Amino acid sequence: MSFDHPEIPEDLTLAGTEGSREPTSWRYLTQKLEQAVAEILLPGPAMISEHDLIKQLTLPPHSIFSENCLQSPLDLFQTHFLTFHTLYRLKNKWLQEHNLVLAMTSVRITLYHYDAEAHSSHNAPVAADPLAEYYLNPKNLFDTSAADVEKLIRDFWLMYVHPHQKQSALDTLGCAPDSDAGQIKARYRRLAMEHHPDRGGNTALFQAITEAYEVLKVYYSL
Template sequence: MRTLNPYLTPIFHELEHYFSVSPVSNEYDIIKHLTDKNIAPFNRFSLAEYKDLFSAHFLCMHALYHLKAHYKTTQKYQLFIESVRIERVVINKTIPDEHPAKNTPETTDPLASYYLNPQHYFKTQEHEISDMIKSFWQKYLAHDTKKEAFEILCLPIDADKKTIKAQYLKLAKKYHPDKGGCADTFSKIRQAKADLDKLF
């Protein structure tokens, strides 16, 4: 069975250093860092190519999930892996109440088993890669749209539908052009509400 083990030690070493400097990051910056540091095989990938993009993504996530498992064993850090945010937290450090880890019980991550299986790295076909990348970008763009919409409405990212509606009505009333408000701002508020309606 083919494995990715030969790559893991130098990647782990570099990730340890990276997280000591940047405990909060994202996949793009991590891949860029590994590439800039000439870590194999990232230094050979051309991210303009779907296959290489998938390989870089998979290997990055494969290493991160192994690192997460390692941290769980050593009980020194926790590694939180999300679609657009990766964060290393010191376990014995007091976590602020507003931190997502504070009130989130540890659950089984369904993606872990996928990324921890190196056969997906070697056997995933071109058409599967294309579909996965399209799906990823749809989710990524949806997250980006959601974040921007909440910012426009001056709401926290975890606001519920009722809060969104109330805030929208408040802002729409304030910025409505017929009430002397700014037409451009009003348009952005309406678009933000429409974007959130699609996601809720």
């Protein structure tokens, strides 16, 4: 696979040293990230969180990401993608060159030595990773807009919001199950104004109304 993308789009502001307005070549950026991640991971620790790794990439001597690289949903996605793109490139490289296994999950990044003689072939760490194809394709970075990221976030939360939470939220707002987005939004605004603590309303009730609306925002794309 070729990684020679001509240059990073101008609106991809997080990629590069903070304050720089010059477009950064894709080759240069990936090489710089690989070098920085290697300097962080190879000496240790054997385990690190993605957040801590990104934090180190914002600090000298690396200073690849700006300090506000996680500020907006799009910034967060781009920073996460670039980080995992780099990790997956190094994963293949380090296994071949250093006999090191780089394992990534949503919680932690782990690096350990792989002893081929001590393991049978059926558990060798070279099984196909469905995420590798996604992160190793820069097109998935350049073609993802802010609207796409918002949809990804909504779809993610839909997997975790249990159906009973939707009905409970509707009950809290006093909305019928067949209420549409406009009716729910109007009902929320009326209740929020009526029960706002600054207007003498009950704080606990106001919080319950707000939390119910947050749940329904996921379902109805409010």
